[in-house]
Amino acid sequence: MNHRAIRAIYLFEMARTWRTLLQSIVSPVVSTSLYFVVFGAAIGSRISQVEGVSYGTFIVPGLIMLSVLTQSIANASFGIYFPKFTGTIYEILSAPISYFEIVLGYVGAAATKSIILGLIILATAGLFVPLHIHHPIWMLAFLVLTAVTFSLFGFIIGIWADGFEKLQMIPMLVVTPLTFLGGSFYSIDMLPAGWRTVALLNPVVYLISGFRWSFYEIADVSVSVSIGMTTAFLVLCLGAIWWIFRTGYRLKN
Amino acid sequence: MSSIISVANLSKTYGSGFKALKNINLDIRRGEIFALLGPNGAGKTTLISIICGIANPSEGRVLVGGENIQTSYRKARSLIGLVPQELHTDAFESVWATVSFSRGLFGKPKNPDHIEKVLKDLSLWDKKDNKIITLSGGMKRRVMIAKALSHEPQVLFLDEPTAGVDVELRKGMWEVVRTLQQSGVTIILTTHYIEEAEEMADRIGVINKGEIVLVEDKATLMQKLGKKRLTVHLQGKVTSLPDSLAQYELDLCDDGATLVYDYDTKGERTGITSLLSDLRNAGIRFNDLDTTQSSLEDIFVDLVRTS
Numbered sequence: 001m002n003h004r005a006i007r008a009i010y011l012f013e014m015a016r017t018w019r020t021l022l023q024s025i026v027s028p029v030v031s032t033s034l035y036f037v038v039f040g041a042a043i044g045s046r047i048s049q050v051e052g053v054s055y056g057t058f059i060v061p062g063l064i065m066l067s068v069l070t071q072s073i074a075n076a077s078f079g080i081y082f083p084k085f086t087g088t089i090y091e092i093l094s095a096p097i098s099y100f101e102i103v104l105g106y107v108g109a110a111a112t113k114s115i116i117l118g119l120i121i122l123a124t125a126g127l128f129v130p131l132h133i134h135h136p137i138w139m140l141a142f143l144v145l146t147a148v149t150f151s152l153f154g155f156i157i158g159i160w161a162d163g164f165e166k167l168q169m170i171p172m173l174v175v176t177p178l179t180f181l182g183g184s185f186y187s188i189d190m191l192p193a194g195w196r197t198v199a200l201l202n203p204v205v206y207l208i209s210g211f212r213w214s215f216y217e218i219a220d221v222s223v224s225v226s227i228g229m230t231t232a233f234l235v236l237c238l239g240a241i242w243w244i245f246r247t248g249y250r251l252k253n
Numbered sequence: 254m255s256s257i258i259s260v261a262n263l264s265k266t267y268g269s270g271f272k273a274l275k276n277i278n279l280d281i282r283r284g285e286i287f288a289l290l291g292p293n294g295a296g297k298t299t300l301i302s303i304i305c306g307i308a309n310p311s312e313g314r315v316l317v318g319g320e321n322i323q324t325s326y327r328k329a330r331s332l333i334g335l336v337p338q339e340l341h342t343d344a345f346e347s348v349w350a351t352v353s354f355s356r357g358l359f360g361k362p363k364n365p366d367h368i369e370k371v372l373k374d375l376s377l378w379d380k381k382d383n384k385i386i387t388l389s390g391g392m393k394r395r396v397m398i399a400k401a402l403s404h405e406p407q408v409l410f411l412d413e414p415t416a417g418v419d420v421e422l423r424k425g426m427w428e429v430v431r432t433l434q435q436s437g438v439t440i441i442l443t444t445h446y447i448e449e450a451e452e453m454a455d456r457i458g459v460i461n462k463g464e465i466v467l468v469e470d471k472a473t474l475m476q477k478l479g480k481k482r483l484t485v486h487l488q489g490k491v492t493s494l495p496d497s498l499a500q501y502e503l504d505l506c507d508d509g510a511t512l513v514y515d516y517d518t519k520g521e522r523t524g525i526t527s528l529l530s531d532l533r534n535a536g537i538r539f540n541d542l543d544t545t546q547s548s549l550e551d552i553f554v555d556l557v558r559t560s
Contacts, residue, residue, distance in 0.1 A: 002327070008357025012346075019345060087341030091400065094305040094335050095358045096327040252309050 005097040009105025010112075013079050017113050024075075025117060028067045032121045035063050036128040039185060050187055051218045056129040061212040062184030063125070065146065068118045069179055069204065072147050073171050076110035076154030081161055084250075093252065099245035103155065110151035111144070118143050131215075138223075139214035145230050146207050152237035159250050178204045183212075188220045203233055256280040256316075257332075257408055257439050258304065263313030265299055265463075273299040275463040277313070281408075281441060286434055288454035288471075289443045290553055296463040297443040298338060301410050305335045318407060331359055334401030338412040338443075340393050344386040348377055351385060352399045359404035371399045375429060391422045398429065409433060411442040415449060427453055447550035461557050474552065483525060485512040485532070486541040495535045501528050512539075 017024045040056035047055040083089040092102060125131060133139050161167040182204030188196050199205055200221070210226025213219035219226070244251070258281035265274040274296045281287050291297050302308040304315050306326060315322045320329040343351050352368055372378045375395040380388060385396060394414070401409060411430070415423040423446075430440055430453060444450055450457055451471070458468040467474070490509035501524065504513040512532075516523045532539065 002360040004360045004362065005358045008354050011357075012350075012354050015346075015350070086343070087337075087339055088343055090305075090307055090335065090337050090341055091355060091358060093307045094330060094333065096330040096360055097358065098327075248309055252307065 002095075002097045002101055005095060006101050006105045006108070009092075009102065010109045013075075013106060013109030014112065016079075017075075017109075024071075024113060025120065028071055028117055029120055029124055032063050032067055033124055033128075035059070036125065040128055050190075051216075053216050053218065054129065057131065058187075058212075058216075059185050060122070060125045060129065060131060061215050062182075062208050064118050064121050064143075065182075065204070065208050065211055066179050066184050067121055068114045068143065068147055069150050069175060069207070070171060071117050072110055072114040072150035073154035073157065073175060075113050076107055076151040077158035077161065077167055077171075078154075079106045079110055080155055080158035081167055084158070085164075089251070099241075102245075103152070103241055107148065107151040107155055110154060111147040114147040114151065115143055118147070133215050134217050135214040139211065142207070142211045142214055142226075142230075145227075145234065146211070149230060149234040149237060152234065152241060156237060156240050156244065159244055162250070178202050183208045183220060187218075203229055206230060255283050257283040257318055258441075259316040260300075260304070261314045261316075263300070263303065263315060264311050265296075265303060265308065266311045273463050274303075274310075277460075277463075277465055279458060279465055279468065281439060282456070283407075284434065284437060284439055285455040286430065286440045286442065286453050287456050287458065288450035289441060289458045289460060290447070290450055291443070291460035292557055293445075295460045297460055298412055299463075300460070301335070301412055301441070301443065305333055305410060306330055307335075327360075331404065332407045334404065334406035334409045336394075336397045336401045336409070336411045336414060338416065340390060340397070342385045342393050342396055345384055347382050347384060348372065348388075348396055348399070349381040351396065352403045355400040356403040361404045367405065368403060371402045374432065375399050376425075391418050394418060394426075395429075402433075406438065408439045408441065411440060413443055413445065415444070415446060423449070447553055451550075459553065459556050466556055475546070480515055480517055480546075480551070481523075482545050483514040483516065483528075484543050484545070485514065485539045486543075487511060488538040488540050491537060497531055497535055498528075501531075512537075 036056065036059075039059055044055035044059070049055070050058040083092060122131070157167065157170050161169075181199065182202050183199070188199045188205060188209075191199060206221060206226040206229035209220040210223055210230070213223050213226070243249070258279075260277050260279040263274055263277040264272070266272050277296075277300060279300075289297050289300070299308060303310045304317065304322060306322060306329075310323075315329075317329040318332045320332075322329045346354070349368065349372075352372065353363070356364070356368065369378070372381055375398060377392065377395055377399060380392060385393060388396065398411075398414070414430075415426050418426065427449070430442070434440055442449070442453065454471050456468065457471050457474055459466045487510055491505065492509055494503060494505065494512075501514055505511075506513055514525075514528060516525065
């Protein structure tokens with residue numbers, strides 16, 4: 001294992017975060033705070049409790065997931081796309097480093113950033129609404145699992161994209177709608193029966209449901225199903241990355 | 254001299270069906286400067302990319318320091334430093350950070366003394382804290398060389414190292430390359446500038462249309478394929494030459510003031526003695542003679558045209 005190379009990539013990527021602190025951390029925190037103001041205070045005050053939890057408190061796990069999902073994808077996709085764009089990828093490809101180690105460096109850094117961001121948003125949420133986390137270990141486990149899985153997904157998008165437009169396309173057109181429709185702001189029990197079935201096809205539902213369970217012990221689907229679905233998506237992303245490196249897809253001619 | 258790189262039966266066919274390399278066999282000797290010459294699209298960069306791990310070969314085998322680049326890629330790649338043709342650099346990192354990053358990427362422990370030496374050797378020391386984006390093109394090129402040297406490679410690939418740099422900088426780069434060779438690094442450079450190969454290389458390989466056309470010691474190549482030109486400066490102008498001189502295929506230049514005779518240095522007889530004798534017999538008097546050797550460029554153009 002070339003641990004020095006993994007460390008070099010990891011620290012290089014983390015250094016980029018500190019250089020772009022406003023964009024990486026401050027901007028998501030500000031937008032999440034705005035969600036709290038709009039949905040939590042303005043609209044939430046007119047909504048009765050959801051399954052025994054005030055609406056403002058209810059949306060906290062969903063909002064954290066919303067940021068963690070989008071930021072994991074953005075961080076990891078940009079992290080690998082930018083060297084492709086500038087051409088500096090030649091150095092990564094010619095270094096004595098395995099594909100697994102490359103992924104570990106990039107995805108590790110992207111996931112770390114999202115986890116830090118998730119925890120900052122959690123702390124920010126604590127300023128707006130009272131919070132109680134029933135299962136902190138599970139909460140962290142879901143956070144890490146989601147950050148890693150979607151960083152892997154972002155890595156795949158970064159390799160696939162051959163322009164900045166494509167880099168934005170999947171997050172904008174697929175991930176954001178899935179996240180909004182995945183129960184960030186409501187319980188899927190609130191949906192009509194037919195739509196509830198449709199919602200169950202959305203993988204994000206399982207992430208948010210499991211994450212919310214770790215906070216308030218309320219869930220749309222059982223926790224084991226949440227873990228199972230997230231792990232399945234993780235395995236799917238790992239498989240895709242294994243295939244990318246084996247074939248050199250969009251990396252090697 | 255032992256080989257540090259050994260390429261055997263290497264072929265590369267792109268997805269489009271284009272054959273970029275056709276059954277390449279090539280050995281690079283340890284410690285030499287090897288110049289790979291070839292016109293645009295000849296396969297130079299593809300060959301380097303495969304050896305360095307950036308492109309996959311279709312067929313064949315490459316050993317670097319005795320290690321197979323595919324089955325033992327960690328060992329093989331750790332011996333190689335690559336400076337690609339295009340200026341691919343980070344933008345917002347400092348020179349120090351980007352060079353240190355490269356060392357880490359190649360699995361070497363931190364060594365600020367070595368990084369300092371590399372930066373000083375490349376006249377980049379006073380720019381070490383500057384962001385790369387603020388550097389000139391020539392400096393960026395040197396940053397790329399510094400990155401390639403950060404992990405103390407045994408082989409350095411320089412793909413068109415002086416493309417687009419001014420004459421002064423080019424000569425500076427040549428100095429750097431010579432110093433590197435003296436420190437034991439094997440250097441493979443591709444270039445369009447024939448004078449660069451002529452100036453720097455110990456051996457020269459010519460690649461054309463994906464095939465190695467020739468590999469030869471530079472001196473031998475110059476001698477073997479080189480033609481010499483004798484220029485005879487006449488005392489008076491002549492308008493035509495007598496038939497007795499037809500066999501020499503002379504060119505009458507400068508409005509009849511000079512005669513030009515091309516001869517082959519490979520031949521046992523150059524024909525100079527008989528030419529001078531025949532000139533005297535024809536009553537053509539001259540006051541000066543000079544000879545010039547054909548350049549590598551002439552040789553290269555000939556080779557590429559005939560291959």
